[in-house]
Amino acid sequence: MEASKRVLGEEHPDTLTSISNLASTYWNQGRWDEAEELDVQVIEARKRVLGEEHPDTLTSISNLASTYRNQGQWDEAEELEVQVIEARKRVLGEEHPDTLTSISNLASTYWNQGQWDKAKELEVQVMEARKRVLGEEHPNTLISINNLALTYWNQGQWDEAEELQVQVIEARKRVLGEEHPDTLISISNLASTYWNQGRWDEAEELQVQVMEASKRVLGEEHPDTLTSMHNLAFTLKSQGRWEAAMQLMRDCFSLRQRRLGPNHPDTMSSSSALAEWKEDLTKMNETSVVEGGEEAGSADGS
Template sequence: MNGSTEGRAEGNGRDADNPAILREGNWLRTSPRGITLVTTRQVAGHWWPGATLHHVGVLPREDAAQVLCDLAPERGTAEEAAEIADQLGRLPLALTLAGGFLAHQVISPWSMAEYGRALGRGNELDPIELLDQGAGYSGGDASRHLASTTWELSLNALHDQGLPEAATLVRLLSCWSHDPLPLHLLAGSDIDAVVPRARVETALRGLLDHSLTRLVPGPPRCLRTHGVLLDSIARSAPADQHDLLVSTAAELLSAIVPDMSRPWAREDPPLTPYVPHTLALLRRATQWTGVGPAAMTRVLACTLRLAVALHRSGDYASALSVAQDAVTRGTQVLEANHPAVIAIRQRAGRSLYRLGRYEEAEAAHRLALADCTAVFGPSAVETLESCAGLSPVLAWALDRKDEAVALVRRAVEGRTAVLGPTHPSTLIARTYLLEFTAGPETHPDAGAALVSDCHGEVGPGHPITLDAELNHGFALVTAGRQPRALPLVRNVVTGSEHTYGVDHPKTLAARSLLSRVLGELGRFQEAAAQAELVADARTRVLGPGHPWTLWSLDRLAERQRALDGRRSTGGDVQGETP
């Protein structure tokens, strides 16, 4: 059988780190008898002509747990071992080191549970240093047996091969997460700050050939780099490069995340892949020394864009998670009243409201409003943003509509003075004002001018226009103009489905109003059908305990009772007309 090699394992001989020694028939030769097995970090096929390559990845979860149980059988259960294995990415070297640490402690042995907690202590404990404590003592070169140094063998080899940029590129990768990283992130022009764009492809190929990262099929095509490797690379990155690496990583992420001035659309690429990388960048920016306020501000600006995009997509939980982590991390470098931090806090308040956490939302918005007033002044656009953000919490969650109206009038007047009456921000505030002041005395044409301005400024089908049309329909309903409201609200439902999708919270809000209009027009069967769609979707999307879900279930019960009442009296529910 021909000579066979397998890659991705730890090299067990120095010669295997330099495949050139094995070529030209010096060591590997075709033979009808026996198998030659070579372990190597070099996985490029051109090094191994005629060989069969077997790529060895991380261990399956059960096998990874068994490694720990075999090495330290008295330190914990199989499930505890599996949890540690997950934390270590099921990497054989890391598992061996962890097992060695647990097995050989003498003075005060840890349990597996204690070891797992130590690994997760973030800034308090260096996980790579903890792993290295599990290495056995030997008289030979220990570098390939330590999590902190084994990767240096490959980076040194790449440097000797004329690829010093590979080390810089993997340091940049260490700013992000071990989750799949979309490859087009590395195509941004800002990467020139750390690696010349003309050398990125070659440097990346070197990392791939040396098993320092791997490709993950798409779409989108991604890189996946092991977390233990990233942490090891990060701890050895020169301190004078930390600020530049963080700034560059933030700029590359910002180029991918949608700009806040552009409305979200359901055709946009998924944002979920960028969440772990943004959170990892926040973590790295606070772990590394030398990351200054300017770099942290760039990271927060990128995080804000992601939080806004997630919120607009309807993923309020992810938006809140990103925003809250950004506030926690950002205030380790910047003051709590820094403009970048305040902007993130405002976004967190909006997500808290959408998640039904009303008291927390009010507290977040009030604190942001106070800080904005102190830092920017009472008439600044940042302060007016807090006025607008707090107003729906007061109007609909806390039943303080008069205060909400006063705040949103302040936002309308202030934005009109600074930005103009048809600026998108002003249009949003005007839409809030129409919603909060709608009632029996509302003039039927009160929202017509707003809708016309939206059509002229941002165009039909735009999210701002859809909101204005919906609130115009709501004002018509509260003024007793249901027949006039019905076609308008139907069009908003159709437009929202096209823009957001059928389960988006804004689509469900429009459908809820449609159910109300139909019910008040006596079209009970249609009203009940629309109410059921809303209740089912909110239960699925927001959860059964969310206030909006509970409210929708109550409205469904009302519509169903009205329908049952019509049926019990022999009324025609099939041919209902307005």
């Protein structure tokens, strides 16, 4: 970046691309303030050099909106996303892939605020357009179907969610392969739908499948593998299989502590689950002792 500034100048398109790439690196590291500062710098420069509605300028604005979204600054994100959508419709067309991505981003902002109806309306719009423009089994089309399924899931519309999730799984198996990470995520989502309906055996079958495949494809300590262990442990607990659930959660906690660190939210989630389960087991055992004592007392009295 510094070399580009010296050789090409501070506002040369290649220099701005370098700055944008650095902002993206900060974004991926969760360094939102630093990413935001560079995003704003690139936007202002691109407006001057390329124009307010140049595709690269709009990409920069979209990047800043994404930074806001990841900080929970919903109003700021929404304002920029609407701006990008309208500009891309004018410049690129209503069903251009980049326009549809912008609409999907706005749907995500609504989704994260629990505005399900608004999110659903946009998700359906994007899904139908992507089917027409990209094809029914294009990865981006499948992402749209998956997003809509998650919205149904959050509204407790299990049948609708399940139907779409099965559709995505089958398509991803064909397009990406049975053990592709995205395919495994889809299977995990369906397992979650089963879990929330109390369909423990069906959830368990899928979760075991995901966990074993994740170990092979991603590695035994990959965060996604550990998530699959965590989820399966909850299903085992729901089935009343306390010993197996506790052991699996202990293994998950140990691996997360080593891989992610003790203060990572996922590690703390496993730790919290273990503490709660131990407390629940203690209460259950105390109840059993009390009940046993009462029965013995009755027998003595007779």
